[in-house]
Amino acid sequence: MNITLSIIYLFTTIAFVIGLKMLGHPQTAKKGNLISGVGMGLAIVATIFLHDFEVPTINYILIGTALLVGTVIGYLIAIKVAMTKMPELVSLFNGFGGGSALLIGLIEFGNYSEDATQTSTIIAAIIIGSLTFTGSLIAWAKLNGSMKDIRLPKYNLINNLFVLGLIAFGAYIVMYDSTSLMLIYLLLAASLVYGILFVIPIGGADMPVVISLLNSLTGIAAAITGVLYGNMVMMVGGILVGSAGLILTFIMCKAMNRSLSNVIFGAFGGGDVAIAAVGKTGGTIKKTTASDSAIMLNYASKVVIVPGYGLAVAQAQHVIHELEELLTKKGVDVTYAIHPVAGRMPGHMNVLLAESNVSYDKLIEMDNINPQFPNTDVVLVVGANDVVNPAAHNDPSSPIYGMPILDVENAKHIIVNKRSMNAGYAGIENELFFNQKTSMLFGDAKSALTELVNELKNM
Amino acid sequence: MNELVEFVSNNLQLLYILILAIFIGVELIKNVPSVLHTPLMSGANALSGVVIVGALLVMLQAKPDDYLSLGLGFVAVVLGILNVVGGFVVTDRMLQMFKKKK
Numbered sequence: 001m002n003i004t005l006s007i008i009y010l011f012t013t014i015a016f017v018i019g020l021k022m023l024g025h026p027q028t029a030k031k032g033n034l035i036s037g038v039g040m041g042l043a044i045v046a047t048i049f050l051h052d053f054e055v056p057t058i059n060y061i062l063i064g065t066a067l068l069v070g071t072v073i074g075y076l077i078a079i080k081v082a083m084t085k086m087p088e089l090v091s092l093f094n095g096f097g098g099g100s101a102l103l104i105g106l107i108e109f110g111n112y113s114e115d116a117t118q119t120s121t122i123i124a125a126i127i128i129g130s131l132t133f134t135g136s137l138i139a140w141a142k143l144n145g146s147m148k149d150i151r152l153p154k155y156n157l158i159n160n161l162f163v164l165g166l167i168a169f170g171a172y173i174v175m176y177d178s179t180s181l182m183l184i185y186l187l188l189a190a191s192l193v194y195g196i197l198f199v200i201p202i203g204g205a206d207m208p209v210v211i212s213l214l215n216s217l218t219g220i221a222a223a224i225t226g227v228l229y230g231n232m233v234m235m236v237g238g239i240l241v242g243s244a245g246l247i248l249t250f251i252m253c254k255a256m257n258r259s260l261s262n263v264i265f266g267a268f269g270g271g272d273v274a275i276a277a278v279g280k281t282g283g284t285i286k287k288t289t290a291s292d293s294a295i296m297l298n299y300a301s302k303v304v305i306v307p308g309y310g311l312a313v314a315q316a317q318h319v320i321h322e323l324e325e326l327l328t329k330k331g332v333d334v335t336y337a338i339h340p341v342a343g344r345m346p347g348h349m350n351v352l353l354a355e356s357n358v359s360y361d362k363l364i365e366m367d368n369i370n371p372q373f374p375n376t377d378v379v380l381v382v383g384a385n386d387v388v389n390p391a392a393h394n395d396p397s398s399p400i401y402g403m404p405i406l407d408v409e410n411a412k413h414i415i416v417n418k419r420s421m422n423a424g425y426a427g428i429e430n431e432l433f434f435n436q437k438t439s440m441l442f443g444d445a446k447s448a449l450t451e452l453v454n455e456l457k458n459m
Numbered sequence: 460m461n462e463l464v465e466f467v468s469n470n471l472q473l474l475y476i477l478i479l480a481i482f483i484g485v486e487l488i489k490n491v492p493s494v495l496h497t498p499l500m501s502g503a504n505a506l507s508g509v510v511i512v513g514a515l516l517v518m519l520q521a522k523p524d525d526y527l528s529l530g531l532g533f534v535a536v537v538l539g540i541l542n543v544v545g546g547f548v549v550t551d552r553m554l555q556m557f558k559k560k561k
Contacts (some may be wrong), residue, residue, distance in 0.1 A: 016506055017483060023502045023550075024491040030554040033502050037547040040509065044543070047515045063511070063518050066533045070540030076539075078548035089549055097507045097542035102533035104513045107521075107528050113508045116549040117466065208497065215504045218542075222510035227473070229516055235473075236480045237509035243484030245503050252496055291490075
């Protein structure tokens with residue numbers, strides 16, 4: 001292989017690693033994406049020009065046309081689509097990558113028929129490429145709203161048997177009939193169908209997890225094709241995406257308090273079911289960490305803190321003042337929402353916060369702060385429970401029905417700091433904690449806030 | 460069994476690379492804050508477009524009269540570059556939101 005080409009591939013691989021690393025931090029993410037992009041561009045240009053084969057001019061013309069067409073279309077789609085449609089777009093592009101891998105496998109089938117290892121890689125590329133292709137397209141269509149969840153009876157059993165069948169079929173081709181075009185088309189068709197069956201029963205709320213999984217698979221398909229050509233950048237790049245994507249899939253599951261098998265074999269995948277689960281008996285809550293909350297606060301422009309009895313118990317009034325000052329210094333508009341009965345006595349919060357020198361004009365009374373919640377980015381609820389319980393508005397059977405509350409559920413995001421999931425003073429469940437917009441930051445108010453402050457200082 | 464041993468000894472270097480790459484991927488992604496999950500997924504998706512290198516190799520080596528390979532290869536290149544360009548541009552757009560507004 002051309003030595004310059006090898007060196008460029010090495011640079012690209014390094015760019016991928018550094019780029020991925022930088023994508024993991026808010027400050028460097030944009031640059032990281034750019035670095036991997038430049039690496040990718042280099043690899044593409046180098047592949048076209050630095051090689052040792054005789055290439056007819058017509059091939060160059062076709063390559064140039066294909067690149068131009070794909071670049072223009074890809075760029076236009078990526079630029080035009082609304083930000084809210086991003087996840088499905090990622091899925092669409094991912095499907096294209098899978099499609100590319102399956103076509104490569106298809107073209108190369110038969111070219112290496114005497115070597116079982118090569119044939120296996122080709123078969124694997126076809127199977128994985130096909131299922132990510134159709135799977136991603138289905139995920140795209142479902143997020144688009146143009147397709148609903150469909151659950152065939154016994155779909156788990158069918159899918160599991162299907163995947164075993166695919167592997168057996170692939171193995172059969174490798175071992176007994178590695179030149180039959182008819183069999184390979186059958187395998188192709190079956191893999192395409194499997195992609196559809198795999199994604200179609202999965203609930204809308206779980207789609208991001210599935211997309212991440214499919215993304216990981218596309219990486220593996222790319223790596224497999226790389227093995228076929230002995231191409232380092234494809235191998236390492238593909239495996240990086242494969243393992244990073246898989247870990248990301250697990251992290252995403254964890255953030256939703258679900259297991260991967262729970263998502264795929266769907267105990268309760270669909271959005272409607274999830275909503276139905278919220279109620280007296282609870283539902284899913286979303287746990288968060290100090291670092292996640294710190295980032296959320298750091299990039300907000302308006303933050304409202306809702307203090308409650310928990311703040312007083314933990315004696316966290318000084319820390320919360322420190323947090324407020326820190327955010328203000330970073331240009332965030334921070335105020336406190338004071339519910340008249342927050343704490344155990346009227347004015348409890350005012351006294352407490354005045355003790356730690358919180359400036360008085362930052363304490364906003366309930367009636368004045370409620371209209372402001374819709375344009376608040378993040379509400380930080382510290383040790384308050386009943387005063388933010390929406391049951392007061394919408395559950396006539398609730399003991400606190402009719403109590404005026406702070407309408408924090410109107411804000412864009414809600415972070416709730418509590419020691420545990422125990423009910424509040426009134427002893428009732430709070431559906432706010434199961435709200436989609438709510439993240440729970442468990443822990444003693446003082447230590448949780450101290451962690452938050454430390455995270456913010458490091459940003 | 461013999462075949463497996465043979466395969467391993469022939470591809471030892473490859474196996475080293477694969478295993479180390481898996482570890483790097485895992486280490487890079489651990490402890491990423493959840494606000495970055497979607498952009499990260501999108502960025503990784505753009506990287507999986509590296510499969511385009513394979514599509515290019517197919518096109519470069521195809522005989523000018525092998526219309527099937529040329530045709531399928533053409534589509535493979537288009538799909539691959541769509542994945543690359545679209546992936547990077549979308550990620551970039553998502554990351555706009557992390558610009559500190561003053």
